[in-house]
Amino acid sequence: MILVTGGTGLVGAHLLLRLTDDNRKVRAIFRNEKNISKTKNLFEIMNKENLFSKIEWFKADLNDVPELEEAFIDITEVYHCAAMVTFTGSENEKMQKVNIEGTANMVNLSLAFDVEKFCHISSIATLDETIIGTNLIDETSNWNPNGIHSDYAISKFGGETEVWRAAQEGLNVVIVNPGVIFGIGFPDQGSGEIITKMKSGFPFYTDGKTGVVSANDVVSCMIGLMDNNIFNQRFILVSENISYKDLFEKICNLLNKKTNFLEAKKWMLAIAWRMDWLLTAIIPNKKRSLSRDLATASFTKDLYKNDLIKKTLNFEFETSDKFLKDIILKQI
Template sequence: MILVTGGTGLVGSHLLLQLVRSGFTVRATYRQNSNLKRIEKVFAYYDQKAGELFAKIEWILADLNDIPSLETAFQGITHVYHCAALISFDPKDYDILHKINTQGTANIVNLCLAKNIEKLCHVSTIGAIGKSLDGNVATEENEWAEEDTNVYAMTKHAAEMEVWRGSQEGLSVIIVNPGVIVGPGFWEDGSGKLFTTAHKGYAYFPPGGTGFITIADLIRIMTKLMDSSSMNQRYITVAENVTFEHMLGMLTKYLGKPKPTKKLAFWQLEIGRVFDMFFSFFTGRARRITKNSIKSLKTRDIYDNTKIKKELNFEFAPLEETLSFCCARFMEENL
C-alpha cells in the first residue's frame, strides 16, 4: 500500500490520480479544513470517472507533527511519497515553515525507518539547490549556502538533510527538486497564482526567470523513480529555464489578455518591497516582496536537467501545451 502525504495539494492530487489509475492501493493524508472536493474536481479535468477514482483513496486526517495520527496513516504501508509542505517566502513565517517542512519531514523519515518502508520519495524544490557561481548552470552537486536564501528554501534544505539522515540509517530514498510546477486547479496557491496574476493583465513583468516543469512530467518522474532501482539520489526536475517575461507572455496569450511589455526596474521593486513590508505589518498579510526575492531576480540560476534525462531516458513535454490546457480550465472556472 502506498502513502501520499499532502494529498490535497497540486502535486499530491495529481499523484493520487496517477496511482489509482494504475491500480495501486492508496492512502492519503489531509489536514483539518482541507477541501477534498477540490481533489475530485482535479480528477475530473482528466477522467470522466473522477468520482469512482476518488472513492478508491483512503483518506486519513493527519498532521505532520501529530505522531499518533501519522502512526495510523503508516499502518500497512510499503512506499511513501512525501508531498506535504508549507510554501511561504515571508521571513516572519520561518518558525511555522521549520515546524512543518523540517520537523514534519523528520517525523516522516523516523516513521519510515520504524515501519521498514521500502522506499521514500521526497518532494523538495530547486530552492534547495546551491547557487551557481560565475554563470555556470546549477546541478545537483552545487554546494549549499544559506546566504541570500529565502526562508522556504532554508527549511526545505533542512528537510533534505533529514531525508539523507534516513538514508544513512538504511532507508532507501529519492529526492526530486522541481522548479515552478505548472498545473491546474489551485489558482490561489503557490504556482497557481501565476494564472491569477496573468489574468489581471498587468503591463509590467519582473526581471529574471527560473526553471519550470509541468505537473504531468513531475508525476511521471516520481513514479518512474520509485519503480526503478535508483536510490539515495536527488534530481533536478526542470523542463525549461524561462524568463518571467516569456512565461507571462504565454499565459496572457491563452487568457486573452494583453502581453506585458514593461520590465520592472530594480528601484521599483525596492520601493514595492518597502510598501509591501508596511502593508504586511498593518494587515497581517504575508510578505510578497523581500530582499532575497529581489536578489534572486538579479542572480538568476539556470538549472541542468541532464541527470534525470539520462537516468530515465526522459523527454520533457513542451510547457506551452500544459499552459494552454490550464488557461482553458482557469477561464471555465473564473468567468
C-alpha cells in the same frame, strides 16, 4: 500500500490521480477536511470522478507522531509532498516546524515501519552553487551557506538534510528538486497565482529567469524513480529555463491578453517589498506576497540542467507551450 502527504496540494493531488488511475492502493494524509474538495475538483476536471473514492483519506498532522504512526500501518512506499510556503515572518517558525520537523517525523517513522522506499519533494531553491565558470546548476550543486536564501528555501534544505540523514540510517530515498510547477486545478495557489495575475492584467516583469515544469511531468518522474532500482540520489525536474518576460507573454497570449509589460527594476522591487512589509504590519491577517529574498531571486539568471533525469528514465519533458495551453484551456 502507498502513503502520500500533501494530497490536497498541487503535486499531491496530481500524484493521487495518477496512482489511482494505475489502480494502486493509496492512503492520503490530510489536516483540514475542506481542502479535500480541491483534490476532488481536479478529479472532476479530468473526468476521473470514479477514481476519487479509491483514496483512503487519513487525518493526521505531520508534527503529531502518535497520529502519524497509525497512518504508517501496512505502508510500503511514501511520497512526501506536503510542505508549507509562506513569506510572512510571523509564520516562519511554523513553516520550519512543518518542513523540517515534519519531514524528520516522516523519515523516522519510515525507518521504524520498514518502509521500502521514500520519495521527498524538495525544490530547486536548495541548489544555488553554480558549476565553476558557468551559471549552470545540476545535481552536483550544493547549498551555499553564504548565499541569500528565503526562509522557505532554508526550511526545504533542512528537510532534505533529514532525508539524507535517514538514508545513512538505511532508508532507501530519492529526492526530486522541481522548478516552478504548473498544473491544472489550483488557480489560487503556487504557480496558479501567476496565471491568475496575468488574467487580471498584471503589468510587470523582472529581468530574470526560472526553471518551469508541469505537474504531470513531476508525477511521472517521481513514480518512475520509485518503480526503478534507483536509491539515494537527487534529480532536478525542470522542463526548460525561461525568462519571466517570455513566460508572462506566453500566458497572456494564451489568455488573449495584451502583453505591454513594464520592466520592474531592482530599485522598484526594493520599494515594493518594503511597502508589502509595511502593509502586512498595518493590515490584520494580511500575508506577505513579496519578500526581500523573493525580490532578489526574481533577478537570478541561473540555468538548471535536466540531463540526469532524462538519461536515468529516458524521459522527455512537456514543453511550456504545451502544458500552459492545457492548463489554461481547462481553467478558462
